[in-house]
Every structure is written in structure tokens, then in C-alpha cells.
Amino acid sequence: MVAVGLFTSILIALELGRLVWRWQVASGREPETTGVGVVASAIFALLGLLIAFTFSGAASRFDMRRTLIIQEANDIGTAYLRLDLLPQPARGELQEIFRQYLDARLDAYRSVPDRKRVEAALKRSDELRERLWTRSVLESQRTASTAATMLLLPALNTAFDTASTRLASTKEHPPGVIFGMLFALCWVGALFAGYGMASRGPRNWFHALFFVASLTVTLSVIVDLEFPRLGLIRVDAFDEMLQEVRNGLR
Known part of the structure; x- marks a missing residue:
């Protein structure tokens, strides 16, 4: 359910970015290109850093929980x-x-x-x-x-x-604000990605779905590692x- 919600919300954000670009064109305004690229690059750089941080922490805690199970069995x-x-x-x-x-x-x-x-x-x-x-x-x-x-x-x-x-x-x-920032950056990044993809012509569903699926799988793995009794990755x-x-x- 978490993965489905993430996939849907990121896809919606991607489409919203495309709609913003089309709205600007329809209203006779010149769509922004240079500034959007700079901002999008900064957002995705920050998103990559946050993903690395949360993934590393979740993997460490997952290993620690497995080790404690073995230790408890030995001690008992x-x-x-x-x-x-x-x-x-x-x-x-x-x-x-x-x-x-x-x-x-x-x-x-x-x-x-x-x-x-x-x-x-x-x-x-x-x-x-x-x-x-x-x-x-x-x-x-x-x-x-x-x-x-x-x-x-x-x-x-x-x-x-x-x-x-x-x-x-x-x-x-991790504090809830960390996950909040992670999801928010994914959605904002998808918004800018949709805006940038719209400026390059007709919608390419393969690129769009691959982008959304990549983010969804990455976030789902992090959540599963963090809560290893609720998802697909379990102890x-x-x-x-x-x-x-x-x-x-x-």
C-alpha cells in the first residue's frame, strides 16, 4: 500500500509539472527553462544526499536488529x-x-x-x-x-x-521530519522533472514511468528496512x- 501511494503521488506530481508548463504556453507566457534547470539540479542533489543518509541509517539499524535476535537467542x-x-x-x-x-x-x-x-x-x-x-x-x-x-x-x-x-x-x-523532507523532495523533484520533460515535446511514458518507479522502489526499500516487520524486507x-x-x- 505504501508503494502504491508513493507511485501514485509521484506520478501526479510529475503530471502537475507538465500541466504547469502547458498552462504557461496556453496563457501566452514564455516557459522558464534556465532557472528551472538550476533549481531542479539543486533539488535532485539534495534528494540524493538525503536518500543516501536515510538508506545508510536504515540498513545499519536493520543489521543491528538481526544481530540482536541472534544475541538474544544465544543469551536465552x-x-x-x-x-x-x-x-x-x-x-x-x-x-x-x-x-x-x-x-x-x-x-x-x-x-x-x-x-x-x-x-x-x-x-x-x-x-x-x-x-x-x-x-x-x-x-x-x-x-x-x-x-x-x-x-x-x-x-x-x-x-x-x-x-x-x-x-x-x-x-x-529517524525523526519524522526526515521522512517528511525525503518525500517532499521527491514530489518537488517530480514536479520540476515533469515541467522539464514537457518542454521537450510529447509525453514519453517510458521515461516518466521509469522515473516514478525508480523513486518509488528506492523509497519503499528504505521504509521496509526501517520497519522490517511490515514490508517485504523482514527479519x-x-x-x-x-x-x-x-x-x-x-
Whole structure:
């Protein structure tokens, strides 16, 4: 839907530029050529700079989110294994809580874009995390060995910190004004492009559609990288690592 909206709006801007040129000709005015070329060049130079900036940032954040998924899977696997340091029956009870915690985490990520389900799953995971931590601290203090305190608790803390960092990374985006400038420059650039193309004779649909499609694809890729659970470019495949960890928790 985003791509369709972008394609349509940029095509409309292109046609508006052509209509402005035709209106000037029809009204007997001499269409501007030299000044338009200078302004259009400046706009497209600025547009190229902004596209490079937003694309680079979106790609970096996309890679970071994938890395955090792998890190969370590793940290959860390590923390779960450290529960073996506790005696029964506490070990079995905590392992069950841990499995429920991971199920809630997986459900939260798979519920996007349903905000209510995501919030409910995250709330459930927070409650299970508190239970898991409180009980782990209590059982570690009860054991005669210090291994649980020295190895289990830091592993749990690391797993929880990674989960929090991963959640924060999903909310890390450029300010809205950056996207506003990017889209606005695309539309203004299309307006000037349509004006310039009109001065060169009959409409060339191949050039027009190629120009619009190029901008649309570029902007769509940037948006997909920035929101990798809503578009075509996704990080869902990396969630399988968490699922594999969950399948191994017995």
C-alpha cells in the first residue's frame, strides 16, 4: 500500500509539472527553462544526499536488529542451561517459567502489527521475567554452592538486558521530519522533472514511468528496512533461531 501511494503521488506530481508548463504556453507566457534547470539540479542533489543518509541509517539499524535476535537467542540458551545449577524441584519450576517467558517473547514479535496483542504479550513476558528473576535469586541464596549466584544470575541479567535492548531497537527510527523532507523532495523533484520533460515535446511514458518507479522502489526499500516487520524486507526468518532455542528447551 505504501508503494502504491508513493507511485501514485509521484506520478501526479510529475503530471502537475507538465500541466504547469502547458498552462504557461496556453496563457501566452514564455516557459522558464534556465532557472528551472538550476533549481531542479539543486533539488535532485539534495534528494540524493538525503536518500543516501536515510538508506545508510536504515540498513545499519536493520543489521543491528538481526544481530540482536541472534544475541538474544544465544543469551536465552545460556541462561536456561545455567538453571541446571539449581536443585530440584526449583530447577524444573524455573525451567517451566523460562519456557513460558520465551513463548511470550515469540508471540510478541509474531503479533506485529496487531498492537493490542503485542502489548499483551510483552506485558505477560515482563510478569514472567519478574517471577523468574525473583525466584532465581531466592533459590540461589538457598543453595550451599555459590556457583548459581556467580553463573546463573549474571546469565539471566544478560538475557533480560538483551531483550530490553532488542525491544528498544524496534522503536529506533529517524525523526519524522526526515521522512517528511525525503518525500517532499521527491514530489518537488517530480514536479520540476515533469515541467522539464514537457518542454521537450510529447509525453514519453517510458521515461516518466521509469522515473516514478525508480523513486518509488528506492523509497519503499528504505521504509521496509526501517520497519522490517511490515514490508517485504523482514527479519522474521531470524526469529526461527529463537524458535529453535525454544524447541530445545526441555
